[in-house]
Amino acid sequence: MKQYLDLCQRIIDEGQWVENKRTGKSCLTLINADLEYDVAANQFPLITTRKSFYKAAIAELLGYIRGYDNAADFRALGTKTWDANANLNQAWLENPARQGEDHMGRVYGVQGRAWQGSDGTVVDQLAKLVNNLKNGIDDRGEILSFYNPGEFHLGCLRPCMHTHTFSLLGDTLYLTSYQRSCDVPLGLNFNQIQVFTLLALVAQICGLKPGKAYHKIVNAHIYEDQLQLMRDVQLKRDPFPSPKLHINPEIKSLQDLETWVTMDDFSVEGYQHHDPIQYPFSV
Numbered sequence: 347m348k349q350y351l352d353l354c355q356r357i358i359d360e361g362q363w364v365e366n367k368r369t370g371k372s373c374l375t376l377i378n379a380d381l382e383y384d385v386a387a388n389q390f391p392l393i394t395t396r397k398s399f400y401k402a403a404i405a406e407l408l409g410y411i412r413g414y415d416n417a418a419d420f421r422a423l424g425t426k427t428w429d430a431n432a433n434l435n436q437a438w439l440e441n442p443a444r445q446g447e448d449h450m451g452r453v454y455g456v457q458g459r460a461w462q463g464s465d466g467t468v469v470d471q472l473a474k475l476v477n478n479l480k481n482g483i484d485d486r487g488e489i490l491s492f493y494n495p496g497e498f499h500l501g502c503l504r505p506c507m508h509t510h511t512f513s514l515l516g517d518t519l520y521l522t523s524y525q526r527s528c529d530v531p532l533g534l535n536f537n538q539i540q541v542f543t544l545l546a547l548v549a550q551i552c553g554l555k556p557g558k559a560y561h562k563i564v565n566a567h568i569y570e571d572q573l574q575l576m577r578d579v580q581l582k583r584d585p586f587p588s589p590k591l592h593i594n595p596e597i598k599s600l601q602d603l604e605t606w607v608t609m610d611d612f613s614v615e616g617y618q619h620h621d622p623i624q625y626p627f628s629v
């Protein structure tokens with residue numbers, strides 16, 4: 347929690363104002379942040395200085411794991427986070443690749459589970475790496491990448507957290523996740539949970555011990571209409587200790603994640619938090 351608050355304070359102290367064309371808003375911006383999560387010790391990086399809707403963040407992650415391309419599927423899992431980008435973004439609404447209400451196009455999980463090669467082959471990056479790790483193999487390329495510049499025009503948003511690299515040392519699994527653009531008040535609240543949970547889940551289905559997860563952020567920003575709430579409300583609060591994440595131990599394979607897992611298979615123990623804060627969202 348301290349590293350999150352330090353990053354917010356650093357943006358306020360050292361950030362520079364940058365105009366963002368896509369959203370029409372200015373962002374107080376800092377380049378480079380390195381966050382670290384101790385998954386082995388189950389120190390779940392849940393924000394405590396406001397109420398965090400962690401199940402929505404895990405639902406989003408599960409939707410990526412399943413390769414969803416539709417905001418309705420995300421809603422069915424328990425999150426509305428893709429509604430705005432699928433249905434309110436003018437550039438996407440005018441894009442001929444959009445196949446109607448809720449369609450997101452070839453984003454995130456679609457690339458992760460069904461990357462299309464130039465010769466027509468379809469690559470399932472997640473299945474490949476789970477298969478290798480389960481068998482104790484780390485070929486130094488156990489990478490799940492959502493970043494496909496050749497298909498940006500076929501999706502509603504370029505992926506923000508775009509690459510996840512898994513590494514095996516003995517029977518301990520590590521994760522390094524890269525994020526190009528980070529809405530610190532809203533997005534990071536979710537992304538921290540997702541990096542942690544992705545390592546915990548992949549370790550569990552591969553029969554490995556989770557180690558640490560490393561989260562590398564390039565452009566970390568606070569939108570102009572979020573700044574006052576962050577500076578004068580959230581940063582004035584004292585954090586509580588980290589809670590613990592419980593994952594149903596019956597989840598044993600990628601197929602389990604693809605088929606029967608719901609948000610009821612995740613719970614948090616010892617979550618003490620301050621009141622919710624509603625930050626404005628920029629489409």
Ligand SMILES: Nc1nc(=O)c2c([nH]1)NC[C@@H]1CN(c3ccc(C(=O)N[C@@H](CCC(=O)O)C(=O)O)cc3)CN21
Binds near residue numbers: 532534535536
């Ligand atoms: N500007 C922007 N920021 C983001 O963080 C973001 C995007 N766009 N577009 C794609 C996804 C969608 N994500 C989102 C979208 C909404 C919330 C949000 O509204 N969170 C609220 C409550 C959510 C709930 O009630 O379930 C929050 O207070 O955290 C969070 C992440 C993260 N990403």
Ligand SMILES: O=c1ccn([C@H]2C[C@H](O)[C@@H](COP(=O)(O)O)O2)c(=O)[nH]1
Binds near residue numbers: 503
């Ligand atoms: O997982 C996510 C997804 C999105 N974001 C934020 C970061 C930016 O504020 C916007 C995306 O805008 P771009 O113009 O494509 O950079 O969404 C996030 O923080 N986390």
